[in-house]
Amino acid sequence: GQRLRARVLIGCDGKTSEVASRARIKRTGWRYGQTALVCAIAHEKPHDATAHQFFMPAGPLAILPLTEDRSSIVWTERQDEANRIQALDDANYLQELRPRFGDFLGDISLAGERFAYPLELSIAQKFVGDRVALVGDAAHAVHPIAGQGLNAGLKDIAALAEVVTDAHRRGEDIGRVDVLERYQQWRRFDTMTLAIATDAFNRLFSNDNSLLRAIRDIGLAATNSLPGLRRGFIREAAGLTGDLPRLAQGKPL
Numbered sequence: 376g377q378r379l380r381a382r383v384l385i386g387c388d389g390k391t392s393e394v395a396s397r398a399r400i401k402r403t404g405w406r407y408g409q410t411a412l413v414c415a416i417a418h419e420k421p422h423d424a425t426a427h428q429f430f431m432p433a434g435p436l437a438i439l440p441l442t443e444d445r446s447s448i449v450w451t452e453r454q455d456e457a458n459r460i461q462a463l464d465d466a467n468y469l470q471e472l473r474p475r476f477g478d479f480l481g482d483i484s485l486a487g488e489r490f491a492y493p494l495e496l497s498i499a500q501k502f503v504g505d506r507v508a509l510v511g512d513a514a515h516a517v518h519p520i521a522g523q524g525l526n527a528g529l530k531d532i533a534a535l536a537e538v539v540t541d542a543h544r545r546g547e548d549i550g551r552v553d554v555l556e557r558y559q560q561w562r563r564f565d566t567m568t569l570a571i572a573t574d575a576f577n578r579l580f581s582n583d584n585s586l587l588r589a590i591r592d593i594g595l596a597a598t599n600s601l602p603g604l605r606r607g608f609i610r611e612a613a614g615l616t617g618d619l620p621r622l623a624q625g626k627p628l
């Protein structure tokens with residue numbers, strides 16, 4: 376029952392943001408009909424700090440290195456199939472996983488709890504309102520195929536912190552909508568591009584159409600054989616491109 380007062384409220388409460396709905400900010404998007412099954416896997420052989428992603432018609436299987444001989448999997452399946460697999464006991468779950476995972480890391484076993492996340496695109500129509508700003512998935516939840524959601528949220532925070540700090544130094548009211556709109560203007564294009572790119576990536580990679588398969592094989596081969604292009608993708612994925620906020624460049628505010 377305690378009432379708190381502040382100049383601005385930052386909504387960082389995820390894709391079903393209550394802050395956004397109370398600020399009457401509507402959302403746009405759609406469900407992908409895919410669910411990501413997530414858990415930690417222990418394996419016999421070392422992963423050599425290398426991530427793998429296998430593209431299958433229902434969606435990708437990402438194998439992401441953790442500490443010691445363990446990796447986290449993000450295993451995307453069509454919704455019904457994912458529900459069926461998630462309902463299996465651990466032994467049968469592993470039985471389903473093994474042929475998809477392969478044996479390049481030796482024998483595998485479960486190393487933690489199993490989670491299931493239905494996937495959707497959910498973009499707030501505005502990132503700011505009257506004394507409100509949204510960051511992270513509260514502003515933009517995208518398909519995890521490119522592993523960029525958290526990175527985008529961190530860039531939001533760096534940009535908002537810079538806008539608010541600079542406004543405060545100039546003596547402006549940090550909660551005024553025209554101040555917060557500077558943050559929206561900074562981040563909107565980047566996050567919309569990310570939403571469109573991840574959506575297109577998912578359509579291109581999560582299907583078995585032979586023409587699309589040929590296009591993506593050519594694209595991957597070109598990326599592999601052109602070091603400049605590959606470096607460009609790595610810099611993009613690492614969040615080192617574009618108009619970077621000071622915090623994202625490792626500089627103080």
Ligand SMILES: Cc1cc2nc3c(=O)[nH]c(=O)nc-3n(C[C@H](O)[C@H](O)[C@H](O)COP(=O)(O)OP(=O)(O)OC[C@H]3O[C@@H](n4cnc5c(N)ncnc54)[C@H](O)[C@@H]3O)c2cc1C
Pocket residue numbers: 387388389390393411413449492510511512513519521522523524525526527528
């Ligand atoms: C399967 C999957 C794999 C992913 N893989 C990657 C990846 O490899 N790399 C990457 O960069 N991103 C990845 N992402 C995306 C990433 O997980 C999200 O972008 C990120 O977690 C968003 O962080 P957030 O803090 O904005 O929202 P969330 O992580 O959703 O956190 C919001 C928090 O707010 C809390 N909350 C909500 N309402 C309230 C309330 N009323 N009161 C108090 N607390 C509240 C919630 O409990 C939650 O803890 C993945 C996403 C999924 C689903």
